Amino acid sequence: MIMCNSHRETGSPGTMSTKGQEEEEEDYMSDTFINSLQDIRPGMPMARKIKESYQKEEKHKEANIKNRQRKIIEVEKERRDTKLNEALGNENKGFALLQKMGYKKGQALGKKGDGIVEPIPLNIKTGRSGIGHEEMIKRKAEENLENYKRKIQTRKHAEEQATDDFRMRMRNKKEEIKLKSDFSKSQRACLLLDEQKGISTPRELWYWPKLQQETNEETEEDDDDDNITEEELDVLDKLQILTSYLRGEHLFCIWCGTTYQDEEDMVSNCPGDTAEDHN
Incomplete structure (x- = not known):
């Protein structure tokens, strides 16, 4: 019993020291340690701060590379300009040969x-395109500009043509409306003047307004022939024929709106037998 107790007492300090060491070491299963680690599994989103620091570092690297390339280009340009500005000396083989020939x-x-006094200027090609590529780009740009100007000119011409066509259609439409109006006035005047003279049947069916025409058996028999003649005439032809009838038969001008006493009075006071003469 004593030995057991002594053994327990001697063993207990060793046990306590082992537990103390375990408490001092980090617990790899704790939440604190797990949260402190960066999750690097593919497809897992980064923490915002880590992502920003990573992007900042990448931008810094790119800026350093660009600055390094710019410095190299600037140094090369300075060296090239320095050499080009220097006068040729005897160390130049071409210049030495010229001097031997008396230059x-x-x-x-x-x-x-x-001949020339100064050396042929040196054109440095900095791009990676082939010889003649810049001329080709310039030529294509000029061709595109010419094509664009041609398209603009064609479009402008088409717009002007469309405007002229529209104006012509509107002018023709107005003239057609005016002709129909004058023809309708002539029909009404012809009906009134014929009735005043006791004429019960028009010389042609279309001399009078259709609503005022008398429909008897004689006109129905001659209707086919009259329609053929009427269809062959347009409004202008009908107007000219009807105004000529009114002027000759009744001494009446629809544009003057006057019945003249005789033919001499009409010739003296009426401007003419067309609407243009009265404008």
């Missing part, structure tokens, strides 16, 4: 001395 610095080239 002097500042002298023009050629047997007669009418």
